[in-house]
Amino acid sequence: MRRPVAGEEIPPYVMSEITTDRVRALMELMRDTNPVHDDPELIARRGLRGPVNQGPANLAYMLDMLFAWAGPELEIERFDFRFHEIVVPGDTVTARGTVRSAAENDDLTRAECDVRLEHADGSIAVSGTAVVRIPAR
């Protein structure tokens, strides 16, 4: 890829196939018994829209946006994030980002990016910043 520059918009990355099966599969992978992911009674009692898609899955969509943009050789140096709203099966979310600053040397570009995960109505599910290293090719 060409080297990123400050102000550059990172191409949006859409995840439209969030399912209860995927939520359950991640529960197994994480050995996670938190009932907000699969207990209808607790979900109703807490007034949630549905089974909560795991935070780490939402973070993965944002990180995957960066890989889709810069290629699989991209390295994450630091990723700061804050959860604002839940994501549930059936939602379509879009990861978006902007390069805040970029500095390059012969071997790589180090870029700081503002990133977010948006619901279809534009509300923010997760916001954050990522510092990445992109090798020159």
Place this chain on the structure above:
Amino acid sequence: MSASPDPAHLIGLRFPDGEYTITEEENARLRDIVDGPELPPGVAHPVFCHLATHVGKGVTFAALAELVGSSNDAGFLFGGGSFSFGQRLEVGRRYVVRGGITAAESRIGARTGRFDVISTSLDLVDPETGDVVATSVEHYICPRGEVSA
């Protein structure tokens, strides 16, 4: 709800050291779950910074909630954090997981009432060199009830 004790007493509490090895099968499974891109051979998805520390620390989400005097029913939740990497995570490499609670403070929100923010910091350590390969800092929100009038 009765007044909760100052959460500062939790600072310094360490989890039992554990370990975690990201297997090829787990890395592929995560890629399927999040519909993610293929990474170079041997490279684990960076979100394993959370998964490996979460599982490796040997304290479940529910147990952590209980430890800090909260519960799933009380609205205990993962509110944010950070991952930092000294190098990329590798498939098939054993990591030691170590860390504990590093910060705890009470806050009052206009809508939420009183709540505590409990922060944990967990390292993935190369057992041969002792180098910290990655660190996951996580902030957990513990609702503590309404503010007294």
